[in-house]
Amino acid sequence: MSSDLPFGFGAGDSGQPFDMQALGAAFQQFGQMLSNAPAESGPVAWSVVEDVARKSLQTTGDPVVADAELRSITAAVQLANHWLDEACTFPECTAAPQAWSRAQWLESTMPVWRRVVEPIATQMQNAIPANIPTELSAMLGPLLGMVQQLSSVAFSNQLGNSLAGLAREVVSASDIGIPLTDNPVVALVPSNATQFGEGLEVAADDVRLYLALRECAHQRLFAHVPWLRARAIGALEAYVAGLHVDQDRLQDMLQDVDFANPEAMQELMTSGLMTPDDTEEQRAALARLETLLALVEGWVDDVVTEAARDRLPAAVALRESMRRRRAAGGPA
Template sequence: MSVPFGFGMPGGGDDDPGKNLGPDNPFAALFSGDPNALGAMFTQLGQMLSYSGGPVNWDLAKDVARKTVAAAGGDRSMGAGERAEVDEAIRLAELWLDPLTVMPAGANASLAWSRAEWIENTLSVWKQLVEPVAARVVEAMGGALPGQLPEEMREAAAPLMGMMKQMGGAMFGAQVGQALGSLAGEVFGATDIGLPLGPPARATLVPANVAAFGQGLGVPADQVRLFLALREAAHQRLFAHVPWLRAHVLDAVESYARGISVQMDKLEEIVSGLDPTNPEAIGQAFHEGMFTPENTPAQRAALARLETILALIEGWVDKVAGAAAAEHLAAAPQLREAVRRRRATGGPAEQTFGTLIGLELRPRRFREAAELWQRLTEARGVDGRDALWAHPDLLPTADDLDHPAAFVEAAQISGGSDLDISSLLDGSLGEAPPEQPPPGSTEGDGNSEK
């Protein structure tokens, strides 16, 4: 009878049981004769199986993310010169944005992060976003194991099922860590993927990635930095002065993630062929994807809500930051189009994350949203445009993105005279709750930050 789950002795034959193990395989230590390598292997295995903090081994995820950054070209702490450049860019960006929006500066400090610092400082938000899907996977792994065993062995395999859940947390943690490490090599700051990942009121840039983005554009480095600082500062204004927005966005992501279902046939394929001597195959199975959105009215509504709010945020930022850049930066049109293309297509790390948890991080319709904000500016002015952020019920819907002229005409007729823009800025409207979930939705309160 074959040994289930590939837990037999690794190797390529009786004469040389370890000949097929590469030097990077952790189980190669069994045959290396190196006591230090053997000790490290058992330490790593013990850490994986001793974790009991939830469906994702976040200690492992953070470690893998940092190692992914190091393997991709290294990382370094920010020097005083780079911090001064970021501080100056954010200061100028705030001055340039002031005439173009009624929302005042949203950040009271500027930060220059290394890639590793980006990982450390955004991890708490990623936990919020990833764990709903991870919990489904880890629980499903524990349930998939009994189906792979003969009836008479299932009761005796109970301890093994517990171990499988721990291994599931470790496997998911490793894959999340790899995706975060890759993403850390691409992001410009704390908000440029449309989610408020960093601490509130802290405008942040990642200088190494800003410099990498500018390579090949033929644009002076200071203009690239200023353009991206404008976008970061605009995001910060929006999240700081629209009191309901942060919770609304994170809740929309969580609602969609909770509706992702696990492809059990794919999961059973992974479990039945699980071989601890071949972590590359495990990673490939995850990257091939085993998640599908549930085709239900509630899930379709959650997706529409998520795509629309991300598009509206990105469209507003594109409009406001683009207008500020056009007045001060000669390369503004080139930089604006480069960022638009990047947001439309997504980078490799965004694609990796989409495959891993079934969630694309980029807005599909931000060009339509940017056009709508432009029309609203022309029809109602800056005050009337920004007043729409006073409450989620006032914002354009997905249908409005399809028919922008009708929405602008209706908004122009209403004139916004019943809205006091000062109430948006001082928060006297209160923190409006996120949209109520559609009937039949499983949406809960979540753990959204305010």
């Protein structure tokens, strides 16, 4: 006999209100999720983030950077800096050029991701309003710690997969338009650079040189306009600071909820009620960040175009390919 009971529990043949076997299996699964959760505290389980990201990269492949690739990148960076000296006044980055695998990009940028993401996750976790009705608060209180722990694991899994996705796309340390290393460093990701050049009918050396020009220009800008990092991170923080749940809407929706009705409670928790809405302040912060990224990209594009003029005929096609990549939602 079918049942309308929520959460997948059905009435047994004996007429018992719940299928106890299904209930036991559900609790066992829940216990396994908790036992697999990391011991570290905080809104982000960074061990999970790194583990998920690395396993994802291993699954899809992460070619080891050969010595020959590092030599080719070093030569491209040297030539790029020579050309850029005539196109801009900012001096070159003094750190030795690097060639990163996807995993090395992940490792090298992780400290900055920690500083950027941690406040976001904390604010999201604190976005639930404090004046939840007494009935609901009493019901959720004993489970709050477990819910936060599972939420941390779920968020960390999602973040790990997202960073792995970025690692498979970015062609350089500066590809997303903001500084992702504590100190300026010119670094290309050879496997992704090769991927970027596929189908363009442009020589691999020209692709590498063009990407080196962009990377060197970015790093010159980041190194000698230090407020860029603070502005970018500040815009992110301003956006996160505005996260909140509309408490008036919450109160209105809870007025008619029957807290003794499991189906009503299930509908409440899956209604999206706790999803924060964007505020005017958040939209303004996002606009500032987008404007800043557009200014950085505009400066880099202009300087690289000037540096490559009459020297790299393929720059026109590569510039258009980069523009299409950004328009399609790439990491840039």
